[in-house]
Amino acid sequence: xxxxTFGTFALDVxxxxxxxxxxxxVLPPKAxxxxxxxxxRAGHLVSxxxxxxxxxxxxxxxxxxxxxxxxxxxKALDDDPQSAEYIQxxxxxxxxxxxxxxxxxxxxxxxxxxxxxxxxxxxxxxPEVYEHVGRGRAHLLTASRPEVPKAIAAFESAIAIDPxxxxxxxxxxxxxxxxxxxxLVTPGDGFARARASALRALAMDPxxxxxxxxxxxxxxxxxxxxxxxxxxxxxxxxxNPNHTQARVLYGRLLDALGRLDHGLEMKxxxxxxxxxxxxxxxxxxLSYWNQRRYDESIRWATKxxxxxxxxxxxxxxxxxxxxxxxxxxxxxxxxIKHAQAYGVPAEALEPVKRAYAAGGRVAIVRxxxxxxxxxxxxxxxxxxxxxxxxxxxxxxIGCLERAIDGRDPCLVDLAVAPxxxxxxxxxxxxxxxxxxGLRRDV
Numbered sequence: 001x002x003x004x005t006f007g008t009f010a011l012d013v014x015x016x017x018x019x020x021x022x023x024x025x026v027l028p029p030k031a032x033x034x035x036x037x038x039x040x041r042a043g044h045l046v047s048x049x050x051x052x053x054x055x056x057x058x059x060x061x062x063x064x065x066x067x068x069x070x071x072x073x074x075k076a077l078d079d080d081p082q083s084a085e086y087i088q089x090x091x092x093x094x095x096x097x098x099x100x101x102x103x104x105x106x107x108x109x110x111x112x113x114x115x116x117x118x119x120x121x122x123x124x125x126x127p128e129v130y131e132h133v134g135r136g137r138a139h140l141l142t143a144s145r146p147e148v149p150k151a152i153a154a155f156e157s158a159i160a161i162d163p164x165x166x167x168x169x170x171x172x173x174x175x176x177x178x179x180x181x182x183x184l185v186t187p188g189d190g191f192a193r194a195r196a197s198a199l200r201a202l203a204m205d206p207x208x209x210x211x212x213x214x215x216x217x218x219x220x221x222x223x224x225x226x227x228x229x230x231x232x233x234x235x236x237x238x239x240n241p242n243h244t245q246a247r248v249l250y251g252r253l254l255d256a257l258g259r260l261d262h263g264l265e266m267k268x269x270x271x272x273x274x275x276x277x278x279x280x281x282x283x284x285x286l287s288y289w290n291q292r293r294y295d296e297s298i299r300w301a302t303k304x305x306x307x308x309x310x311x312x313x314x315x316x317x318x319x320x321x322x323x324x325x326x327x328x329x330x331x332x333x334x335x336i337k338h339a340q341a342y343g344v345p346a347e348a349l350e351p352v353k354r355a356y357a358a359g360g361r362v363a364i365v366r367x368x369x370x371x372x373x374x375x376x377x378x379x380x381x382x383x384x385x386x387x388x389x390x391x392x393x394x395x396x397i398g399c400l401e402r403a404i405d406g407r408d409p410c411l412v413d414l415a416v417a418p419x420x421x422x423x424x425x426x427x428x429x430x431x432x433x434x435x436x437g438l439r440r441d442v
Contacts, residue, residue, distance in 0.1 A: 002130050004039050006086070006099040009077070011039055013130055014167050015240070016137060018076070024242050028276040029141055030055055031072040033134065038087065042101035047094040057135065070095060129165055132158035136171045141244070142278060144311055145182050151175040166204035166211070173197035173214030174245065180409065181221060182313075187409050191222035212236035213246045220253055221409040224436050229253055244274045248283045255290050256412045256438070263287055278308040285317050290416045294321040312341055324418055328361040365389050379403070381410050388422035397428045404435055415440060 002013040010019045013036055018025045027035065037054040038046055048063050055069075070087060073079070079086040088096045136154030139147040152175045158168035173194045180190025195218045201211035216232030219225040230253060236246040247270035254263035264287040270280045285300035298321045304314035319334035339349060355363045369386050372378040384399035400423065403411060414420060415438040423429050424440075433439055 004101050004103055006039070006101045011035070014133065016134070025076050026273050027076055028072060029138055031069045033138060034069045035073055036134070038095060038097040039101055042097040042099065045090050045094055045096050051094060126161050129158045129162045129168065132161070133168050133171055136175065140171070140175055140178060142308060144278065144308055145184065146310070148175060148178045148182060148184060152179060164204065166201045166208050169197045169204070170201035170208045170210035170214060173201060174210055174217070177214055177217040177221070187222065191218050194218050207239055209236045209240035209243050209246065212239065213243065213249060217249055220249065221412060222407060224407070224412070226253065226257060226437060242273045244270045244277060244280065248280055251283060251287065255287060255416060258416055260287065260291050260416065276307060278304045278311050278314070281307060282311070282314055282317065285314070289317065289321065289418065290413060292418050294325050297321045310341065312338060315341065320419065332356050362390070379408070380406065381408050384423070385419055393423060393426050396423050397426055397432070400432055404432055411436065414438060
């Protein structure tokens with residue numbers, strides 16, 4: 001395991017955790033990656049170019065971003081740049097970590113465990129495994145569609161080097177959950193692979209919080225085992241009380257079960273630990289959406305886009321909120337931006353714009369229904385919503401029932417989400433909820 005101590009601080013690279021006197025110190029993801037790069041080469045000058053390549057390997061960023069994150073690190077470490085104890089600036093060159101750094105060796109871990117055997121799956125065979133796992137986690141934390149395949153590739157690379165390293169399998173499980181939820185693969189296939197990877201990680205290391213989170217996600221989104229999902233997420237938070245994804249997912253589960261205030265509270269606690277995470281901001285937007293506080297949902301979706309302008313799900317939330325507010329012009333504008341971000345050519349959007357100009361929102365819905373008749377694979381969830389919007393409740397309920405039979409992961413919020421309000425008044429809706437093990441709470 002790759003762990004370091006310096007001063008009163010301890011740095012656990014694999015767990016992405018910095019602590020001081022046993023208490024966690026919260027850092028933005030990139031500031032954390034920068035700290036790892038510096039600590040690994042403690043006592044040596046690390047050039048700006050080397051740091052940019054290590055922290056932003058797949059993106060072009062200006063050198064000035066380094067100064068921003070170094071400033072964040074200094075605040076977290078209580079390090080005065082005028083009399084630096086940890087990070088020294090080397091003018092026009094880069095930075096040097098000057099504190100006395102001690103690597104926590106396998107032997108020292110053995111001593112703390114009373115001389116017991118060190119579990120081999122906690123220590124990878126190559127330092128490159130740490131790098132791939134860290135890179136995978138960084139991609140995954142964005143919760144962005146283009147980043148999820150990169151996360152999967154990074155975890156697969158780590159496993160290819162060392163198939164016995166539990167955190168790599170746990171990370172792959174989380175990435176497969178994201179892949180399935182975003183429909184980058186068939187949800188059934190994605191969640192099945194996630195479950196297998198999570199169980200493999202837990203077989204190697206029962207104390208791996210990431211694996212517990214992934215298992216909880218599978219039970220939540222795919223199996224609708226609400227009790228089992230809660231048990232796994234509670235266990236994950238026992239293992240790592242500041243696990244951002246565990247808190248966000250537990251908040252979503254609480255939302256789905258109708259405990260909306262508690263769900264929002266859990267997500268706000270995640271925000272305290274990771275204030276720059278787009279996925280946390282979007283999760284808060286979802287809470288306000290389920291509470292029907294659409295202005296707040298818009299505000300938090302906009303915050304998400306401020307952090308990640310290419311975040312497509314945030315754009316979907318904006319469009320949805322404007323739809324519920326009856327502002328169909330803005331709803332349409334956000335949908336156009338969303339389609340453009342997906343790469344839909346401008347000429348393909350012109351008929352849609354003309355239809356909206358001529359017949360408004362109703363024309364768009366009826367056009368989508370007509371298009372769906374020629375597409376056998378059109379999602380039943382979307383069909384249910386479209387039919388309900390034009391008042392065809394029989395067709396809407398029928399599509400909803402088929403979506404439930406197919407265990408569509410989008411349905412976990414069925415009991416609380418406002419997009420289902422048109423069908424909620426139908427007596428058959430309660431039977432749909434019962435089939436999922438849910439009940440009407442709002």
